């Protein structure tokens with residue numbers, strides 16, 4: 001992945017599952033919050049990604065304000081359209097966990113399963129390494145096979161499953177915890 005001086009990366013995936021395309025990756029700005037919210041809410045609607053209900057842009061603005069160099073938010077664009085985003089967020093307010101961050105990643109519905117998640121993940125882990133973070137954790141529904149495949153191929157391993165962990169739509173659902181240490185190369 002080639003990066004220019006401003007930290008913008010341009011990525012090509014020729015010969016992928018679909019026609020070749022280029023993605024531009026950059027840090028998110030506050031003006032991206034509406035599209036970040038829109039893509040997050042697609043994951044909520046599809047019932048595959050999160051226990052959360054749909055967020056408002058105002059809620060997401062408050063979330064965005066808690067992010068920075070050690071809690072990056074990135075977006076990836078194709079032909080000027082944001083097609084996915086990813087973030088590292090504070091995992092705990094206890095200082096012993098300062099260098100442990102929780103990953104979120106959401107790809108626009110019609111762009112899923114085309115390699116966008118892979119591209120976001122590589123850039124985010126690189127930023128985590130540059131910020132000298134120690135570990136990234138995440139929580140995923142055991143039924144989210146595409147997400148789990150993405151995480152495994154990017155070095156995450158299963159920690160375990162919280163049984164009956166969150167209540168959604170009238171039932172208790174399991175949640176799988178995964179983790180990976182990030183070294184100085186982001187891999």
Ligand SMILES: CC(C)(COP(=O)(O)OP(=O)(O)OC[C@H]1O[C@@H](n2cnc3c(N)ncnc32)[C@H](O)[C@@H]1OP(=O)(O)O)[C@@H](O)C(=O)NCCC(=O)NCCS
Nearest residue numbers: 043049106107112113114115116117118140145146147149
């Ligand atoms: C999960 C998500 C981020 C993955 O991003 P993506 O761009 O779709 O993923 P990629 O195309 O980079 O990789 C997906 C991998 O899953 C594999 N996959 C797809 N469907 C699968 C299935 N049913 N079972 C197993 N593997 C599957 C693909 O083959 C691919 O692996 P490969 O590159 O080795 O072939 C994206 O699909 C998404 O936003 N989903 C909705 C929101 C969500 O679930 N977020 C994560 C919450 S924990």
